[in-house]
């Protein structure tokens with residue numbers, strides 16, 4: 001062994017840098033094999049969210065890895081959040097999306113931007129899974145162009161009155177008839193001014209709209225419309241200060257994009273496992289298909305892309321600041337790159353498997369459908385192109 005090899009920093013495992021991350025990785029591996037994998041195909045087929053599995057994830061502490069221990073969380077960091085979403089997505093990206101919407105879009109957002117009363121009242125129930133949360137930004141007429149939102153909140157005595165419709169809300173419902181428990185809702189409080197509100201099940205005028213059925217993928221998560229018909233929300237449910245909504249959104253989007261990118265690396269990893277296994281077993285023209293150059297190209301290119309995307313995701317996780325913005329370039333770029341890697345990986349796996357790849361039994365068909373969402377949700381590829389070009393052209397130091 002040379003002196004260089006003995007330097008301790010070389011022992012750093014980028015994907016599990018501390019004993020806590022290593023423990024988390026182990027419990028995730030076991031949870032995925034024992035609990036997630038056996039139900040994944042059925043819930044996709046039935047377009048059903050697995051509430052019981054969600055509660056088990058809560059019991060294991062997977063719904064609050066970034067939340068401090070005093071509120072019931074594990075007190076870990078963005079690397080842990082990436083580990084959770086990546087591992088779940090090797091098996092069931094749809095269920096992973098429900099976990100992401102709850103633990104990152106709602107719970108993490110509520111922790112960073114909420115006050116002490118809100119944290120104490122809400123976070124323990126969210127971290128355990130007793131309450132299921134989500135985040136409402138998108139509307140029927142507005143997605144990427146968030147500043148154009150039509151939902152309004154108007155002050156009225158001790159309350160705000162929220163009026164509007166949100167759509168494509170993950171965890172909007174738990175089943176056909178049951179609304180999710182609590183949501184962060186972005187609403188306009190003035191011209192080009194957005195504020196964030198906590199809207200809870202049971203508030204008058206707050207209702208479950210249509211459930212989107214026949215989604216291409218991510219079918220194990222519920223996607224619904226939510227209707228706000230003059231919902232009276234007490235002022236104590238304002239998150240942060242009036243007009244801070246855009247700041248909250250931008251802070252949360254970084255970890256959202258990073259964890260969505262982790263979903264893509266999970267999909268790529270599983271796709272590689274499936275295609276290499278199959279290339280070993282399947283024979284054509286008297287030899288294993290792994291011997292054919294074109295099959296080798298699918299496997300080797302996918303491996304190189306997966307390793308690159310994964311390293312990028314974990315490196316960004318190491319540097320991202322959960323309390324503030326600052327890594328928008330990397331958060332956008334990880335998702336821009338990883339989302340496409342995930343989709344290409346599932347596609348390559350399907351090609352390697354031939355007709356079998358097209359069949360549900362071999363898993364990659366489901367991953368292929370799930371992967372597409374990552375090029376749309378949490379910011380489209382085009383939104384990432386726009387943000388990245390704007391930031392990079394404005395600040396040359398980002399390239400030094």
Ligand SMILES: Cc1cc2nc3c(=O)[nH]c(=O)nc-3n(C[C@H](O)[C@H](O)[C@H](O)COP(=O)(O)OP(=O)(O)OC[C@H]3O[C@@H](n4cnc5c(N)ncnc54)[C@H](O)[C@@H]3O)c2cc1C
Pocket residue numbers: 101105134135136137138141142143144145167168169170171215218223373376377378379380381382383386
């Ligand atoms: C399964 C699923 C789950 C979701 N979960 C949630 C959730 O929990 N909460 C939530 O708030 N939202 C959620 N969304 C919504 C998602 O974030 C939006 O669909 C996404 O932001 C895009 O918005 P849009 O669909 O309105 O498309 P649009 O913004 O209308 O875009 C249409 C097309 O125009 C392009 N475009 C728009 N503006 C520009 C521009 N300036 N330059 C170049 N191209 C542009 C887009 O890239 C896209 O190709 C979910 C969506 C899906 C499908």
